[in-house]
Amino acid sequence: MPVISFVNSKGGVGKSTLSVHVSRALQLKGFNVLLVDSDPQASALDWSEVAEGDYFTVIGLPNASIDKEIGKLKANYDYVVIDGAAKVNKNIIGTIKASDLVVLPVRPSPVDVWATRDTVDMITDRQEITGGWPVAGFLISVAEKGTKLSTEIGAALDDMPFDTFDQVIHKKAAYPNAMAQGQTALEISKEAKEEIDSLVNEIEEFFKDGN
Numbered sequence: 001m002p003v004i005s006f007v008n009s010k011g012g013v014g015k016s017t018l019s020v021h022v023s024r025a026l027q028l029k030g031f032n033v034l035l036v037d038s039d040p041q042a043s044a045l046d047w048s049e050v051a052e053g054d055y056f057t058v059i060g061l062p063n064a065s066i067d068k069e070i071g072k073l074k075a076n077y078d079y080v081v082i083d084g085a086a087k088v089n090k091n092i093i094g095t096i097k098a099s100d101l102v103v104l105p106v107r108p109s110p111v112d113v114w115a116t117r118d119t120v121d122m123i124t125d126r127q128e129i130t131g132g133w134p135v136a137g138f139l140i141s142v143a144e145k146g147t148k149l150s151t152e153i154g155a156a157l158d159d160m161p162f163d164t165f166d167q168v169i170h171k172k173a174a175y176p177n178a179m180a181q182g183q184t185a186l187e188i189s190k191e192a193k194e195e196i197d198s199l200v201n202e203i204e205e206f207f208k209d210g211n
Contacts, residue, residue, distance in 0.1 A: 001074040002207050005099040005134075007084035007092060010115045013105040014141040016043035017175050018199075019083035021192075024184045025200040027056050031078035036061050036070060038091050044083045050182035064090035067098035092119065096126050099134040101206060103165070105141035108149050110156035113138070124161060135206070138164040139199070145170045167199040 004022070006015040016039070023035045033056040037044035040062045048058035057077075061069050062085070074080045082098065085091040096102060102123055106112045116138075123136045138157055140149065149168070157164050174189035185192035 001077060001080065002100045003070060003074060003080040003082065003098055004101045004103065004203060005082035005084050005095050006103050006105060007082075007095055007099075007119060008104050008106065008116055009085075009087055009092065009119050010106075010112065011086040012142070013107055013112070014169065014175075015039075015086070015105055016047070016083050017179065018103070018105055018139070018141065018169065019044055019081050020047055020179065021175070021184055021186060021196045022200055022203070023056055023079075023081045024186055025193075025196045026079050026081070028186070029200070032076075033057070034059070034073065034077040034080045036066070036080060036082045038062055038066050038082055038095055039085045040091075041086065047179050047182065050180070052182065054182070055184075062091060064094050066091060066094040068094075070098040093122060096123055096134065101203065102134050102136040103139050103203075104136060104162070105139045105169070108140050108143045108147070108153050108168075110150075110152045113153065113156040113160065116160075120160060120162070136162045138162055139167070139169065140164065141169040142171045143168050145172075165199060165202055167195060167202060169195055169199065 006019050023033045026033045035058045037060045045060050082095050084095050172192055174185035174192050178185045
């Protein structure tokens with residue numbers, strides 16, 4: 001019962017969008033998915049209300065004991081996906097404790113990578129206690145289509161202790177437009193579906209490899 005979280009104390013990097021779309025892509029593969037909204041802003045819960053529960057189960061756990069609560073729930077699902085809080089607090093610490101894989105979405109800017117240092121420190125502190133768990137990786141998100149990623153973003157990521165996903169998630173109107181209607185971009189945008197499916201394939205390979 002793998003637990004995947006999307007965590008970054010900086011807002012506007014697409015955590016909720018990614019959480020919803022990765023959950024949907026996993027569901028379309030036949031998995032039973034639980035999406036946990038740990039952010040007090042409750043963007044994923046808001047989407048679920050508009051969607052009228054037509055997709056997968058979404059619950060809110062905006063509290064520091066999220067790891068204990070998920071421990072009780074995860075046996076009932078194939079995957080648990082957590083939409084992380086947007087501020088450095090005990091919610092993020094609990095989310096990291098609950099996770100097998102932490103995905104850190106960042107905009108394609110060195111400044112955005114540097115801004116994750118507090119979160120990175122939380123993860124590495126946890127890894128020191130557990131012998132390397134959870135594993136974490138950066139994901140370049142909200143990238144402008146057709147823009148070549150700068151050498152500066154590559155250098156900033158190379159200085160971090162985690163690998164970076166190969167797939168880049170681009171800024172597309174299909175994501176917010178679909179979510180505002182209680183849908184996902186997977187139903188309305190071929191390009192968005194290809195990106196999310198590619199990311200999910202990377203995530204699945206991570207777990208298939210026994211990490």
